[in-house]
Amino acid sequence: MAVAQKSLREARIGVVGATGAVGAVTLELLAARGYDNVRAFGSERSAGTSVPFGGIALVVEQATPEALSAGDLDVCLFSVGTSASRELVPHAVRGGAACVDKSSAYRLEPGIPLVVPEVNGARAREHEGIVANPNCCTIPLTCALKPLHDAAGLARVRVATYQSVSGAGAAAMERLRGETPEQHDLRMDWEFDGVEFDEESKLRAETRKIMELPDLPISATCVRVPVMVGHAEAVWLETEQPLSPERARELLAAAPSVRVEDFPSPGQAAGGDEVLVGRIRSDPTVEHGLVLFLSCDNLRKGAALNALQIADLLVGVTV
Numbered sequence: 154m155a156v157a158q159k160s161l162r163e164a165r166i167g168v169v170g171a172t173g174a175v176g177a178v179t180l181e182l183l184a185a186r187g188y189d190n191v192r193a194f195g196s197e198r199s200a201g202t203s204v205p206f207g208g209i210a211l212v213v214e215q216a217t218p219e220a221l222s223a224g225d226l227d228v229c230l231f232s233v234g235t236s237a238s239r240e241l242v243p244h245a246v247r248g249g250a251a252c253v254d255k256s257s258a259y260r261l262e263p264g265i266p267l268v269v270p271e272v273n274g275a276r277a278r279e280h281e282g283i284v285a286n287p288n289c290c291t292i293p294l295t296c297a298l299k300p301l302h303d304a305a306g307l308a309r310v311r312v313a314t315y316q317s318v319s320g321a322g323a324a325a326m327e328r329l330r331g332e333t334p335e336q337h338d339l340r341m342d343w344e345f346d347g348v349e350f351d352e353e354s355k356l357r358a359e360t361r362k363i364m365e366l367p368d369l370p371i372s373a374t375c376v377r378v379p380v381m382v383g384h385a386e387a388v389w390l391e392t393e394q395p396l397s398p399e400r401a402r403e404l405l406a407a408a409p410s411v412r413v414e415d416f417p418s419p420g421q422a423a424g425g426d427e428v429l430v431g432r433i434r435s436d437p438t439v440e441h442g443l444v445l446f447l448s449c450d451n452l453r454k455g456a457a458l459n460a461l462q463i464a465d466l467l468v469g470v471t472v
């Protein structure tokens with residue numbers, strides 16, 4: 154297909170979901186990197202409106218099956234909801250575009266790569282038109298777990314998340330802006346199956362798939378906090394071999410896209426590209442236990458930036 158002969162910079166890129174929280178950041182990152190062959194797509198609701206792209210405004214086109222399958226897009230970066238992705242992504246694939254999808258529609262589908270470039274980037278090359286972008290908590294978690302697993306083997310992981318409101322999209326951000334401080338509260342605004350939120354089961358299943366550790370014991374408790382941008386996670390892990398906090402700190406400091414900070418926070422992470430990791434210490438309550446705290450911009454490395462990095466990997470690969 155056409156993308157095989159092009160670099161991402163030359164490729165014709167469609168940003169689908171361009172009016173949303175992730176779409177806006179995707180456009181910002183593309184403009185900052187100097188891409189100009191970019192089109193913006195949304196639903197019927199936003200078709201004909203415009204979105205900022207560098208110094209100009211892009212008119213939003215409706216993401217119809219016809220428009221997406223017309224054969225004039227090389228790469229499509231989807232950030233629409235799961236049902237819209239299920240409906241629209243196959244049309245873009247039919248039109249010859251390599252698609253990176255940020256919803257949960259395809260993440261656990263056998264044969265569809267679920268990719269964090271720093272962790273399992275080579276898997277992206279196995280795609281047949283679709284690469285799935287993981288959940289915004291899974292991405293930073295696996296960036297931190299990978300070097301520790303490589304050094305000492307992961308035996309168990311427990312996570313508590315503190316997720317920002319932008320993770321729930323542009324409408325939720327608007328709601329937070331309209332609240333008084335007294336109205337701020339923790340939320341658990343995911344689907345509940347009577348035991349777990351789907352966010353918690355996604356974090357477990359996606360981490361296992363990306364790390365290629367299908368039996369890894371991992372449990373999570375997810376909450377949303379009244380912070381606009383930037384997710385945080387407290388992580389308790391057990392390793393098969395002993396791993397000192399000092400060695401873990403060295404490994405994390407050398408890991409791609411990770412920056413060691415004493416006290417990572419969403420405020421520090423927001424607007425940046427790195428996963429901030431700190432509070433690295435022993436957990437004396439278990440054998441070979443470590444505790445750490447991380448934070449990451451959920452709209453950038455947790456979504457738009459990771460997808461762009463995947464798209465970079467796809468260039469030069471025939472679908």
Ligand SMILES: NC(=O)c1ccc[n+]([C@@H]2O[C@H](COP(=O)([O-])OP(=O)(O)OC[C@H]3O[C@@H](n4cnc5c(N)ncnc54)[C@H](OP(=O)(O)O)[C@@H]3O)[C@@H](O)[C@H]2O)c1
Nearest residue numbers: 170172173174175195196199232233234256320322323456
């Ligand atoms: N926010 C995050 O931190 C984050 C991180 C990782 C993954 N994700 C995933 O990325 C996706 C988008 O998230 P978001 O936070 O950007 O949500 P959002 O702010 O609510 O934006 C949703 C976008 O999807 C578009 N859309 C909805 N239905 C559509 C349809 N049928 N056809 C075409 N476009 C349609 C909307 O267009 P209109 O304006 O026309 O309605 C809007 O541009 C979700 O699947 C989410 O799970 C989000």
